[in-house]
Amino acid sequence: MENVLRPVTVLGGSLAITLIAGWAADLLLRRADTRHPETPLWGLLRRCRLPFQVVLCTSLLRGSYRQAGTLPDHSFAVGRILTLILIASVAWLAVRIATAAVDSVYARYAAAAAAEDEARVRRVRTQVTLIHRVVTAVVIVVALAAMLLTFPPMRAFGASMLASAGVLGIVAGIAAQAALGNLFAGLQIAFGDTVRIGDTVVVDKEWGKVEEITLTFLTVRTWDERRITMPVSYFTSKPYENWSRGGAEMTGTVFLHLDHSAPVPLLRDHLEQLLPDIPEWDGRAWALVVTDTTPYSIQVRATATAKDADDVWTLRCAIRERLLSWLAAHHPSALPRVAATEAVPRPGP
Known part of the structure; x- marks a missing residue:
């Protein structure tokens, strides 16, 4: 009877201590949050x-299962399973704590600086995400290594492989060159503030x-809701346009090809007159000039400013549409024309 009561008592006591400790810790954290x-x-x-409760309960069971006589015929297997669970739960707890710390730092920074510098908030968000x-990744790798080292054959295997570590290092470095390049490129992006x-x-x-x-790839969401996924090393080795660097304000450009008789001053x-009616125009600047001419047409460039890339696209479309509609309604002769003559019939019978 004692062989049954002792394991049950140890298991019940461990569960009770775990529940009480979890409740007490949650109560203290709730009060601190208030x-x-x-x-x-x-x-x-x-x-x-x-x-935390899994770590505590597993630790209590791991330290008392032999004295409690839990499955004495399989004590080695019980100890191995409890050790693996303890390592995994410690890694789980470490990841949760790191997540809470990172989210807390970002939340405080975003709340303090959101209204002042949106670009800096996005930079901090990128950095804390990659951190x-x-x-x-480091916690998972360490946890997996610790779990493997609990098996004696794996320890012997690791010791035997140390003799050829130099050759293996060279082979692994060559094989993982692209992965390591993307890893360091991701860190460079996070702390170099390039994107x-x-x-x-x-x-x-x-x-x-x-x-x-991420540490290896970057996803771009296009205007038509497609996702372009590419290695982060692309952004450290090739040129690209970043419209958010140095401020989000942008100048939109619209080109019109018109006839030489187009009334440019009236179009200006x-x-x-129409810009104040377009909500995407931020009121900073605008212009309309003739930038080129050909024997058949002139090129007119209209520019206007907007607060970001999304608004500048809508602004360009609105300007283009309204200018063309106004020309078609009031000055249709200003639109480009193609001179053509009727085909001459081929002489012959």
Whole structure:
């Protein structure tokens, strides 16, 4: 009877201690969050309750299962399983704590600087995202290595491989050259501030916004909702356009090819009148000039400013549409014409 009661008592006591400790920790974090609402860390740390309880319960069982006589015929297997669970749960808890810390830093910074510098907020968001992924990757790798080292054959295998570590290092370096290049390129992007999440970019003649940056690839969401995925090393080795660098304001350009008789001064006056009715125009500047001429037409360039890339696209479309509609309605002769004559019939029978 004692052989049954002792394991049950140890298991029940461990579960009770775990539940009480989890409840107490959650209560303390809730009170700290109430007293310090300006710091979201305490509320975010409440997400660590479940992994904390798993770590605590596994630690208690791991330290007492032999004395409790739990499955004495399989004590080695029980100890191995508890050790693996403990390593995995510690890694889980470490990832949750890192996530809470990163989210807390970003939330506080975003709340303080959102109204002042949106570009800096997006830069910090990119950096903390990549830092979180690096920490998560390191914790997972260390946890997997620790779990493998609990098996004696793996320890012997690791010792035997150390003798040829130099050759293996060279082979692995050559094989992982692209992956390592993307890894360091991702860190360079994060801390070099070359491109950030939310930036408007033009890559391979495709216009879109940076939606996601990982350690190995970057995703651009195009205007027609396609996703372009490319290695992050592209942004450190090839030129691309970043419309969000140095401020989001932009100047939109519209080119019209018109007849030589086009009333340019009247067209300029009409542009000045229609711009206040276009909500995307930010009121900073505008212009309309003749930039080129050919034997058949002239090239007129209209420019206007907008607060960001999304508005400048809509502004360009509105200007182009309204100027052409006004010319077609009031000065149709100003639109380009193609001179043509009837075909001469071929002489002959």
